[in-house]
Amino acid sequence: MRDVAVLSYGLTPFGRHDASVVDLLASASQVALEESGTEAVDAVFVGNMSSGEFEGRSGIANALVSELGLEPAFPSKVENTSGSGGAAFLLGWAGIVSGLYDRVLVAGGERMSSVDTGRATEIIASLTHPVEHAQGITLPGYAGLMARAYLDRYGAPREALAAVAVKNHYNGARNPNAQFQEEVSMERVMDSPMIADPLRLFDFCPITDGAAAIVLSAAKGTERTAERPVHVRGVGGASDTQVVHEREDLTAMKAVRLAAERAYAMAGLGPEAMDVAEVHDMATILEIVQTEELGFFPRGEGWKAAQDGVTSLKGTKPVNTSGGLKAKGHPLGATGVAQIAEVCAQLQGRSGDRQVEARVGLACNVAGFGNDSIVTVLEGPA
Amino acid sequence: MHCRASSVEAVELGEGVVVTHTVLRVPPPGLTPPVPIAIVEFEGGVRALGQLTEPLETGARVVPEWATLREAGGKVYEGFRFRPR
Numbered sequence: 001m002r003d004v005a006v007l008s009y010g011l012t013p014f015g016r017h018d019a020s021v022v023d024l025l026a027s028a029s030q031v032a033l034e035e036s037g038t039e040a041v042d043a044v045f046v047g048n049m050s051s052g053e054f055e056g057r058s059g060i061a062n063a064l065v066s067e068l069g070l071e072p073a074f075p076s077k078v079e080n081t082s083g084s085g086g087a088a089f090l091l092g093w094a095g096i097v098s099g100l101y102d103r104v105l106v107a108g109g110e111r112m113s114s115v116d117t118g119r120a121t122e123i124i125a126s127l128t129h130p131v132e133h134a135q136g137i138t139l140p141g142y143a144g145l146m147a148r149a150y151l152d153r154y155g156a157p158r159e160a161l162a163a164v165a166v167k168n169h170y171n172g173a174r175n176p177n178a179q180f181q182e183e184v185s186m187e188r189v190m191d192s193p194m195i196a197d198p199l200r201l202f203d204f205c206p207i208t209d210g211a212a213a214i215v216l217s218a219a220k221g222t223e224r225t226a227e228r229p230v231h232v233r234g235v236g237g238a239s240d241t242q243v244v245h246e247r248e249d250l251t252a253m254k255a256v257r258l259a260a261e262r263a264y265a266m267a268g269l270g271p272e273a274m275d276v277a278e279v280h281d282m283a284t285i286l287e288i289v290q291t292e293e294l295g296f297f298p299r300g301e302g303w304k305a306a307q308d309g310v311t312s313l314k315g316t317k318p319v320n321t322s323g324g325l326k327a328k329g330h331p332l333g334a335t336g337v338a339q340i341a342e343v344c345a346q347l348q349g350r351s352g353d354r355q356v357e358a359r360v361g362l363a364c365n366v367a368g369f370g371n372d373s374i375v376t377v378l379e380g381p382a
Numbered sequence: 383m384h385c386r387a388s389s390v391e392a393v394e395l396g397e398g399v400v401v402t403h404t405v406l407r408v409p410p411p412g413l414t415p416p417v418p419i420a421i422v423e424f425e426g427g428v429r430a431l432g433q434l435t436e437p438l439e440t441g442a443r444v445v446p447e448w449a450t451l452r453e454a455g456g457k458v459y460e461g462f463r464f465r466p467r
Contacts, residue, residue: 122410132431134459136413144404197405245421245431
């Protein structure tokens with residue numbers, strides 16, 4: 001299989017922007033293109049969920065190509081809900097692996113602040129199965145159902161979930177691109193307003209505007225063009241049922257487990273080899289469950305790792321060094337690309353105050369409520 | 383259930399048990415908070431997600447009733463909700 005490298009990455013600050021999603025995508029892409037010294041690419045894949053609903057925009061991949069003067073590169077928007085960025089990455093990577101392309105720009109972005117929180121929640125809830133949608137279920141609602149089942153089954157204290165929020169805010173406070181660069185106390189999390197019992201406001205990621213981009217290349221020859229490319233060692237994607245109540249285990253995320261198994265098998269590396277990981281903590285409970293599904297901890301024990309600091313910057317398995325979706329923010333289509341950018345930054349030693357020691361890492365992007373997942377294993381420069 | 387499912391059969395929803403639950407404090411249009419919601423398991427392992435007529439704990443026994451669940455965006459959503467047995 002052809003060796004693929006991430007040459008560079010670029011990010012906008014995450015938070016609130018007046019700029020359109022296309023402008024955000026263009027700023028992130030310009031940084032990535034300039035850093036890689038790339039002037040032309042064969043294709044541009046754009047991860048974005050709902051530019052039409054948020055901003056009344058369609059054709060944003062073509063618009064981005066035009067904005068950047070990248071014609072005649074082939075453009076395509078990839079929509080896979082909150083996994084759009086990961087899906088765009090997977091397709092860009094596959095294009096290079098197949099030999100169809102040599103160099104691809106993968107960008108992800110979303111501008112969500114153009115609507116209020118209620119409308120944003122509704123747009124996101126449109127991804128649910130009609131039978132569940134009719135009931136009024138929201139993504140935070142699913143997270144509440146999973147959290148209740150998890151706490152009951154494993155006898156975990158509510159504070160273990162809050163520990164994830166405290167940790168991710170601590171990390172976000174050390175990330176200049178994060179939406180929330182502020183530490184929070186356990187008390188503040190536990191006293192925040194209830195959203196979907198037992199989960200409170202501080203258990204959830206915010207509404208975010210932002211974009212991220214990476215330049216992918218066939219690795220052969222990149223020694224001349226990039227300082228320190230990061231190698232893509234394994235990529236896996238997998239899906240689960242759209243209907244959440246049909247899943248055999250309500251405290252598990254099968255799509256994450258399967259995607260990880262595929263990525264590990266391709267990389268010839270297992271969970272024990274991962275020095276750092278970005279996971280999809282749309283809610284605190286999801287970080288805990290994903291660290292179990294990724295094989296970092298046995299089922300039912302992820303909460304102990306969160307509580308004991310194992311997943312903190314100083315722990316043996318640092319998770320969401322960027323601040324995660326929780327503190328860095330979650331511009332839907334940007335997230336999967338931004339996660340890969342963070343792992344690259346860690347592997348290249350460019351993470352400043354949040355730097356950990358890492359040679360190999362992974363990114364786990366999730367679509368919907370575990371409806372599907374993309375897991376990517378990356379190895380840093382030698 | 384899906385179009386290519388190998389075994390599809392109609393089942394009678396009798397009495398079920400709440401296996402997990404939450405309360406939506408920020409529900410979508412057409413609903414007034416708080417909205418208790420649960421996943422209920424019936425005999426034979428069939429499960430359903432639905433609104434509760436009142437907040438209930440895990441293990442509570444419920445029965446389904448057909449109801450108008452909410453009206454939003456010019457649409458009327460109907461389905462099962464669950465009340466204590």
